[in-house]
Amino acid sequence: MDLYEHQGKELFAKQGIPLVEGFVAGSGAEARRIAERLGGKVAVKAQVQIGGRGKGGGIALVGSAEEATAAATRMLSEGFRGTAVTRVLIEQLVDIDEQFYAAISLDRSAGAYLAIVSSDGGMDIEQIATERPAALRRATIDPLLGLHDYQVRYLVGHLPAGAKEGSADVLRRMYDVIEQNDATLVEINPLALLTDGLVVALDAKVTIDDNALWRHPETEALASAFPIDPVELRAREAGLQYVKLDGEVGIIGNGAGLVMSTLDVVQLAGARAANFLDVGGGASAEVMTTSLEVILSDPSVRSVLVNIFGGITRCDVVAEGILGALERVTPTVQIVVRLDGTNAVEGRAILARADSPRIVPAESMLEAAHKAAELAGAAA
Amino acid sequence: MAILVDEITRVVVQGLTGREGRFHALRNRAYGTQVVAGVTPGKAGQDVEGIPVFDTVADAVAETAANTALIFVPPRFAVEAVYEAADAELRLIVCITEGIPVRDLARVTSYLRGRPTTLVGPNCPGVISPGKSNVGIIPGEICTPGRVGLVSRSGTLTYQIVHELTQRRIGQSTCVGVGGDPVHGIGFMGSLERFNDDPETGLVVLIGEIGGDDEERAASFIAEKMTKPVVGYIAGFTAPPGKRMGHAGAIITGSRGTAQAKAEALEAAGVKVGRTPSEVAQLVEGSLS
Numbered sequence: 001m002d003l004y005e006h007q008g009k010e011l012f013a014k015q016g017i018p019l020v021e022g023f024v025a026g027s028g029a030e031a032r033r034i035a036e037r038l039g040g041k042v043a044v045k046a047q048v049q050i051g052g053r054g055k056g057g058g059i060a061l062v063g064s065a066e067e068a069t070a071a072a073t074r075m076l077s078e079g080f081r082g083t084a085v086t087r088v089l090i091e092q093l094v095d096i097d098e099q100f101y102a103a104i105s106l107d108r109s110a111g112a113y114l115a116i117v118s119s120d121g122g123m124d125i126e127q128i129a130t131e132r133p134a135a136l137r138r139a140t141i142d143p144l145l146g147l148h149d150y151q152v153r154y155l156v157g158h159l160p161a162g163a164k165e166g167s168a169d170v171l172r173r174m175y176d177v178i179e180q181n182d183a184t185l186v187e188i189n190p191l192a193l194l195t196d197g198l199v200v201a202l203d204a205k206v207t208i209d210d211n212a213l214w215r216h217p218e219t220e221a222l223a224s225a226f227p228i229d230p231v232e233l234r235a236r237e238a239g240l241q242y243v244k245l246d247g248e249v250g251i252i253g254n255g256a257g258l259v260m261s262t263l264d265v266v267q268l269a270g271a272r273a274a275n276f277l278d279v280g281g282g283a284s285a286e287v288m289t290t291s292l293e294v295i296l297s298d299p300s301v302r303s304v305l306v307n308i309f310g311g312i313t314r315c316d317v318v319a320e321g322i323l324g325a326l327e328r329v330t331p332t333v334q335i336v337v338r339l340d341g342t343n344a345v346e347g348r349a350i351l352a353r354a355d356s357p358r359i360v361p362a363e364s365m366l367e368a369a370h371k372a373a374e375l376a377g378a379a380a
Numbered sequence: 381m382a383i384l385v386d387e388i389t390r391v392v393v394q395g396l397t398g399r400e401g402r403f404h405a406l407r408n409r410a411y412g413t414q415v416v417a418g419v420t421p422g423k424a425g426q427d428v429e430g431i432p433v434f435d436t437v438a439d440a441v442a443e444t445a446a447n448t449a450l451i452f453v454p455p456r457f458a459v460e461a462v463y464e465a466a467d468a469e470l471r472l473i474v475c476i477t478e479g480i481p482v483r484d485l486a487r488v489t490s491y492l493r494g495r496p497t498t499l500v501g502p503n504c505p506g507v508i509s510p511g512k513s514n515v516g517i518i519p520g521e522i523c524t525p526g527r528v529g530l531v532s533r534s535g536t537l538t539y540q541i542v543h544e545l546t547q548r549r550i551g552q553s554t555c556v557g558v559g560g561d562p563v564h565g566i567g568f569m570g571s572l573e574r575f576n577d578d579p580e581t582g583l584v585v586l587i588g589e590i591g592g593d594d595e596e597r598a599a600s601f602i603a604e605k606m607t608k609p610v611v612g613y614i615a616g617f618t619a620p621p622g623k624r625m626g627h628a629g630a631i632i633t634g635s636r637g638t639a640q641a642k643a644e645a646l647e648a649a650g651v652k653v654g655r656t657p658s659e660v661a662q663l664v665e666g667s668l669s
Contacts, residue, residue, distance in 0.1 A: 106562065109592060109597065111486045112486060144491060209481055211480060245620065253536075255534060255626075256560055256589075256625055257534020257615050260630065261613075261656075263616075264617045264655075265656050268655060273618060276619075276623075278626040281535070309536045309539045311517060311536060311539055312517055341519060341543070342519060365540065
């Protein structure tokens, strides 16, 4: 789960990472009150999870409460690069001496955390890595041992003398954010040395491990602030693994790898998938019915492909679930069904007996993909 | 031979008395696997259709000489089960559980480093050496003994490809599901190394997916060390960046972890990469003939 800047900064504040004073506004009027309280000279920052805010008009540095109101109103009404903006963060303007970069993230191949500090900040880290590799220092943190002091000294060793102590303190607290919140990424870009000598986090990018959210109910609650597609919401409530895509063939399968592979094969067949939907292992008839209902409620779907390879999942149960859905909704599109593996013969027989004009059986995954692509094309 | 599991594998099932544990333990036993014990704290003295249950792995090992753990414990307690099995010095731990926090996994894999125990998974379908032993949830009936080794990050996609191989009368030496989590035990490299040394394996199929760089690192290993042919498949060419595609580890971060980059890395290492599961089976057939 990716947090918004202001949510990440709330976690930072709890851990004692120095921040610039700021508040969240949901309207121009609110923005005005906050800007007045902060003395008028403020930064107005759109709360979106897309990079490039600085260059793209997502951050406005203004000199008065009137300007802050105008900037906030513009961002809230226009959005940012096609994404709706529901909140802006208003922060006091500060005098920056130098900008750095600091991040701690999960290094999945090492099974450890990787800390990176750059003496250049405020720009894309991948760009710094290619253009000025000497600006970067890295250290691998063993999750059993934690961040050693010598690692901290090394990581900040190339920063200006006045920034070392403050940055070292921030780094230790960043690792606390990782440990106490099950974060997989904590990034501060830029980390700024102010002219008054303080080192502060001007931005916050935090990702929390979805698998650990049960340990952090207060963090899980933050997700309610995220905008979500209505079909996606319905799928989530039903406990399905669903991702909305922009094609026209609705996909249902069992197992993440098989579903991903199905999306690819549909593309090779000349169409595009409308979604990723994994019913998981051992899906019940009810889960199948709900899945089909979710897919059929997506107006962009012009044909459906059900691709099941039964292991724990039984194909006869899947077939019953498909028929169950047809009793509850009347689809306007064709449903191509491919069943293989556990009880596939029984499953196919159940569908054959039902003899529904909406169900198109397929013998193999490839054949199913081609049929679904054809039907989607014909329905266009 | 085969790798990881075979006739001498003796399994203790942690979480045997749960619904999933019981169902799959009995299926594994029916396949011919030696399922010798179960562990559920507080249920020592009971049995599941003749399989004795113990309070701890240490007790189970002392009584039954189990050498492999199979874990069906819920995500909140699964890592504890891995530590327990490792401390009982089992040589192999297969963890099926999905949904374990990644920090717990990073800690336990760090703990296992330098120890004699190999972890498979978590969030994996397990390991099968057809005709010998099945430890996990892979449906035994779709496999057939033979000389192709399979290693995969996915469950059902593996079944699909095994099914296509079996339909072409191509058997398997061992199928290893390494799991879909970003941090896991044995990976492609550890599996390839074992297949390379296994006289019963003649060719390896590597089934990857988006996210991370396991496939890229496997490609370097293949180019430098592998003496046997490898056929590859990567799922997720059409997956959008930044979206988690079912598996916790299946996510393209920025421009990294794309299917395209992985397929190219494998091809550069001399691996033939199929575009569909059927094409993978065709490539295997071509390489064997």
